[in-house]
Amino acid sequence: MKNSRYLSWRIRFFAALMLASYLVFVLLAVMVEKDDTARLFLCAAAGILLAAALLVFHYWIHNPWRQIQRLLTRIGEGYFPEEKPNPQGEVMLSPAFGKVIEKTYDLRHSQQYHMMNKRQIQYLALQNQINPHFLYNTLDGIRSEALLEGNATVAEMSEALATFFRYTISKVENLVTIEEELENCETYFRIQQFRFGDRLKLEIVKDEEWDKLSGCLIPKLTLQPILENSIIHGTELKLGEGISRIIIRRSGRLLLIRVSDNGVGMDEETLQKLNSRMNTDPDIGRGEGSGSIALANVSNRIHLIFGEDYHIHVYSIENHGTDVDITLPCVYSENEIEKVKNLS
């Protein structure tokens, strides 16, 4: 009975069953009016059936209702499930409710790629407005002039910038290997080092199984915005040496990446707001700072691509630094992503 996944159908069916049982019991009660033993037996049977009915009500109607209630409460607070509702799966309130959820999901997802991935849009816009080849040629020209003038620093900076733009603008894929993402981080870091000099250090610690891990796919521009945050909001405001560390390891089917810094950290209230933001629409609570928007954007892209089991979490203690933990599945192809999302 495919309708049995709808709570409205279950309630109607249950009510009908109770009414029918009541009528049968009334009829039997009239028939056995004079027979004490039969009456006693009928009462006992009624008691047992009532208990059974309560149990069925609890598991078949009340529990699913509570689940739906929780989902509705969360939707009211700004959360929306990232997985398409499964027609064979969860209990729905009614067919109409199921259609509303499905329609809203489609609407959100057609908009979300444009609305939530702002930076990607900006880069795409940049790509559309500026001919990338023009940009690279110009930077190459600057590099050549610099080399001719004997200015190796300027040559290196322009080469690094060209590499950086080539990665962020030209590569249009959503997913890249972690190795490519790390290389981009190193390029970005080299550029920042021209500004900060020896005050800035980057350490990358790789898992012992790096040879296998290096081909794992992650969303493009996952690490670089976080590293940028750690430099701008952490290390830049600090006196003394700033060390950023990227640690990559595998744990079972998970890819765990940590971006740490020994910067100024943040207070507990800010930390709490930041972590709460990772689970909600980044448009909610805007104006809280570009750093939190960047993190929320990355987190939401991870949710979109892999499902809500994968996310970002921030740890921080004021004046002692910040750690950003990224939890991703270990996938090597886009086919695997669908499987991972279905398991969530």
Next chain:
Amino acid sequence: MRTEILRMSNVTFRKNGKTYLRNFELSVAAGQIMGLLLVDGYGAKELVDVLLFNKVLYNGCVYYCGERVNSWRQFPRKRNRITWIDERGFLIHEQNTLTNIFVLQAEKHYEILHDRLMEEAFRPYLEEAGLQIDPYQPVGKLSAYEQVSIELLKGISSGSRLVILQNIDNALSDRDLEKFGKLIRHYAEKGTSFLFLCSHLETLQGVCGQIGIMKGGGILSVLDEADALKQVCEVYSAEFSKSVRMYTQNRVLNEHAPEVFRQSGISCRELKKFGFSVRKGECLCIQFLDNHVYETIEKAYLEGVATLSGEIDVEGKHWDRKDVQDVAILSRNPDEKNLFPDLTFFDNVAMTMDYRYPAVWRDGRARRNLREELKRILGHDLWDKSIQSMSKRERYEVLYCRLLLQRPKVIIEFQPFHQADVQDRFEIWKINEELLKEGIAVVLFSIGLSDSLAIADRLIRVESSGKWEEYRREDFGRLSRNIPWISMYR
């Protein structure tokens, strides 16, 4: 490759409209001993409930042994195979070890019991743990260390991959903690994971590889470097550390102060004719490494049971238990056990001062003056507040007021820092400091020292063998380094 045993992913847990765990993220690998330093203890109980019983979550999910066992979108059905050991212990003391292990397991039960088979099944665990106990002996006769070890073996033999240890430093002495630390490291090497919840950094550092800082129902950071941990902890106990440092530097004990309390001739198990005395304004800490002796003495003092041999003298005269005004006795968790929630604030504070001023109950002016005076001392007015609605800190203030009004010669406290987080411990410490300043002697009885060294002038350690050794403040540096505050004396 690192294998995760436990992952709590963005868990938010609410109960009765209050959020106890907020965006809680925790990961424990197989064979890892992860510590959680409880800065304020908020959410610790709920964390254990979520892990053990899969309580319904508001957000997030929990994975255990690679399987999703709880999620906000589903109603979980069964509890997880995780062992929880806390300071109270869950063994039935009247039953023997084998019964506790094989019959009283939540995970599996044995209906037909054969003693010999149970013993054979359990003997390898005992040998591996290096425990030499009679498995047929009632558990109540075992030492604290043996009881905690049996609980651990119970969990491991039932197949638990994760063991939660909560505040066991209150039940074990520093020496037993060291031994227990070796035991859990042994099982960690074999793949069992541990989550150690505790309020003392020194206890965790001796055992755990990584330590998370838990405050306000969330984890602020996970650190594994000793220096970083020390710096971070000093942030959260800065005021406490500063106060203790100033106190210990400025503390001058009057060697000629008169003796106010003397207990002599205590005999219990291996302990023969133990005695101690304390001077006016002095703080003496007595640590019992045998929990049975401690419990006997605690029971004797609290219940007035005449099982304790020996004599008690107060200011050189034999103390009659009827003279309650001279000796104040506070049990464990005095904010719960020594206060009367159905009585008013006034009744609770004035109940022991009637020997000094019996008319206080009738005299309205006296009560008004008392109210003003207590308001001045505390800095705020608790007079009209009910005991039930008071916070833990306020309840300690009520106790403090009562003791000030009573003005006993000596206060005897049992495990005063029991189940207290950092802020509560500071509060307890401050109260004891104020009482010592008033010239009241304080005697602390304990098994685990906790924060006793932050206030004690002398320490007497009573071994299980019956021998005891006294340490003056200048000798505290000789004690083992996993005792809180020991760094101040080294």
